[in-house]
Amino acid sequence: MMPLLFDPARDDAGPLARLHAACFPDAWSADAIRELFAGPGVFAFFLPDGFILTRAAGGEAEILTLAVATQARRQGLGRLLVRIAARHAGELGAGCLFLEVAADNIAAQALYRGLGFAPVGRRKAYYGGRDADVLKVMLPLPNSGKFA
Numbered sequence: 001m002m003p004l005l006f007d008p009a010r011d012d013a014g015p016l017a018r019l020h021a022a023c024f025p026d027a028w029s030a031d032a033i034r035e036l037f038a039g040p041g042v043f044a045f046f047l048p049d050g051f052i053l054t055r056a057a058g059g060e061a062e063i064l065t066l067a068v069a070t071q072a073r074r075q076g077l078g079r080l081l082v083r084i085a086a087r088h089a090g091e092l093g094a095g096c097l098f099l100e101v102a103a104d105n106i107a108a109q110a111l112y113r114g115l116g117f118a119p120v121g122r123r124k125a126y127y128g129g130r131d132a133d134v135l136k137v138m139l140p141l142p143n144s145g146k147f148a
Helices: 014-023 030-036 077-091 106-114
Strands: 042-047 050-057 060-068 096-102 118-127 130-138
Touching: 014 030, 014 042, 014 050, 014 060, 030 050, 042 077, 050 077, 060 077, 077 096, 077 106, 096 106, 096 118, 106 130
Parallel strands: 060 096
Antiparallel strands: 042 050, 050 060, 096 130, 118 130
16 A cells, blocks of 8 residues: 555544654644644655655755554555655655654664665754754665665
8 A cells, every 4th residue: 555645635634643642752733733734845645554744845855754653663664654755855856855863763763774864963852852863865765666
C-alpha cells in the first residue's frame, strides 16, 4: 500500500494527531497540525500506521515530523514515508532535505543515516533538554527508485 497525500481541505487531521500522541510525549493537536498546513509548501503523506509532515520552500525541504505506530516499526514504513516525501519535495523544487532528530534516538538515527542523511549541526537541549542532531541529504535520495 502506498502512502496517500494528505489533503487539508478534505482529510481529517484527527488521526494524525492521535498517531503523533502515541509516538511523542509532546504531541501536536489536530488544530496544530491543521495550522501547519496554512504555511507555504507544507504537505503530508499518510497511511493508517504512519505519517510524515514536511515543508518545502526556497529550494530546501524539512521533515517536520515522522510518526510510525509502535506495532508498525521496523517494517520499512518510516523509510517508505521519507522516500516518498523526499521525492515530492524534489518535485516542488527542493534540492536538499533537513531534519532534527534526538541525538539519543538510535533507531531514528539509523533510519535517516541509512537513507544518506549526514550530520550538519547540533541543537543543544532541543527536545526537552535532549540534544538534537541536524541532518541533511541532497535530493534525489540515493537509490530513490526504491521505496522500501
